[in-house]
Amino acid sequence: MNDEDFKIVGDHAEYRPMGRISLQQAIKMVAAAISLARERHVRNLLIDVSHLTGFKPPSVIDRYHFMHEWARAAGGTVRIAMVARPEMIDPQKFGVTVGVNLGLTSDVFASEEEALRWLTESSKSDPKPADGPRPSSDKNP
Secondary structure (H helix, E strand, O other), rough: OHHEEEEEEOEEEEEEEEEEHHHHHHHHHHHHHHHHHHHOOEEEEEEEEEEEOOOOOOHHHHHHHHHHHHHHHHHOOOOOEEEEEEEHHHOOOOOHHHHOOOOEEEEEEEEEEHHHHHHHHHHHHOOOOOOOOOOOOOOOO
């Protein structure tokens, strides 16, 4: 991952990798960005992979595996809005569903505007701190 591609902007971080690479390289780069956001206690991360080329749209199995890797990297503390070219987005958003089942809050969009809107709105509805799970509202031990 190129650190120049990762920037903190206001209340979120943005990662914008570019280049012709393999799908496996892209998966590792995204995982590294998610880990970096987690290490820096950044709760919201916009990842724009629309300028990555060199691979075909991921298969269902690919999506299953990379969502597991990204959920581990997020550790339940990083919320991800991804921007991708339309042909790379599964119409049923299978990867998003896998992420939900693993405790990862994420979604994928064809435009940055939609992704930022979702990131802002989901942040308001889930105010978990960046360094751990949401405190319990139950006052009894």
